[in-house]
Amino acid sequence: MRAIYLRELGSYFSSMIAYITLGLLLAVLGLMMWVFPDFSVLSTPFASIDSLFALAPMIFIFLIPAFTMRSFAEERQAATLEILLTRPVSAWKIVLGKYFATLTWLLIALVPTILYVFSVYRLGSPVGNIDLGQIAASYFGLFMLGAVFCAIGLLTSAQTSNQIVAFVLAVFFCFIFFYGFYLISRLASFAGNLDSLIESLGIDFHYYSISRGVIDTRDLAYFICLIGLCITWTWASLSKRN
């Protein structure tokens, strides 16, 4: 598993993929949070970086599928998957090795945004007038959200040898899981009985629940189950080969 993890990470960072995705994420976040007025931290009366946690999921919906689309699709296309699956590593370790490599990338992507927290911390009046506990919980929520998107990305990538198909499917499912359930729960026919149940199936419901600063085991269980489901399904589609 270590070999696969290191190879994945190496190939992300020896090619442009990791740098482009990281650069794009930070450029868009930086512009939205500090330059353009609509979501700007500077134009809100409170010292908070809530706009980071509102914007980041939207960017992740596109960015993470772009990052994960190649993981299995490219190996299937180039037939290197065949050679990988005949090596003495179980399919579990292959999937987990790749998954942990994407999580590492996710962590690296989030680290520079701590600078924003520091900036807002300094800008507060008096300095440091900011709810750090709530921010820490929000970061945790954002990481879990990104982890689910990574798992969805790996899953769709394992279904096809076409990277574009993997990307489009991953964007679609990330969107459905993030926002789709909320939209469905708004339908008039669900009002009053099923709407809260349907809403609780969506990622956003649990994400915002964590963002409030309380890490509830139900939210945690939701994220872990969703990740487990995607990873197991990915494993199953690797194990089943005609």
Add this chain to the structure above:
Amino acid sequence: MSIHVSHLSKVFGQQRAVDDISFEVAKGEILGFLGPNGAGKTTTMRMITGYLAPDDGEILVDNEAVREETTSIRAKIGYLPENNPLYLDMYVREYLRYVARIYKMQNPADRIEEVLALTGLLSESHKLISSLSKGYRQRVGLAQAILHDPEVLILDEATSGLDPNQLIEIRALIRELGKEKTILLSTHIMQEVQALCDRVVIINKGKIVADGNIPMLSQMLNKQHRVKVKFSEAINSNTLQEIKGYASHDQKDAHTFIIAGQETAINEAIFDFAVNKNLKILEMSSMEESVEHIFQQLTQPA
């Protein structure tokens, strides 16, 4: 360390890609796996390496059954798949280090240098795999297959894309490896089988149509023995029928004939004939049936 394949079958949809085949490869043997495209060679090899699960039958490598989930047996197998898939974004040495890590090798550095030297890759080892020519990529494929010193090698068209000089080198390497290891080698280059293999299994439409060494196979096909003879003087071809055991002949020029007859005694009969006719024999050589010929006879649709 040997491979036993018994009653192996694999069905894709309506097509029986591999249909009840059985064969064995003994330790220290190079078995040539021959057949037209789509005959089921690659499918069989994929099943032996554990990539595909057979629908029926059993594969034993070193008396251990190959199944999809057994990873222990895979450490003993080196596999070079068809079309030689490689990570093009890696450097040669980096790739071999990665392979060594997967096999959890102790002290991989020395072994990597050894394999680089064996496969003639030392001069290219600092390059990106994507910048290598096809012949060198093929060597990288071979290098990753032998890196962990496996006892069984499965080589699917190992020498495709090599130029004649590289062919000779790589064949010599495979022959050298074949002294200690069990090698299953698929190819449709006939000379390769003649140059390398101890035994041949010919497969067509998923079934084994022949299994044996090359002289045995040619005997199986036509029980004739063919001799090329050059006489000192031109002779009337009709008189050749006086040769004891004569079956047929093929005239090359006025002096040279290929004479086919029953059994090996035809050589003596030709000699006697020449003495009787006061002819001198300038050249005489037995002709072995080429694998190409055998292959065509066995696999062409009737």
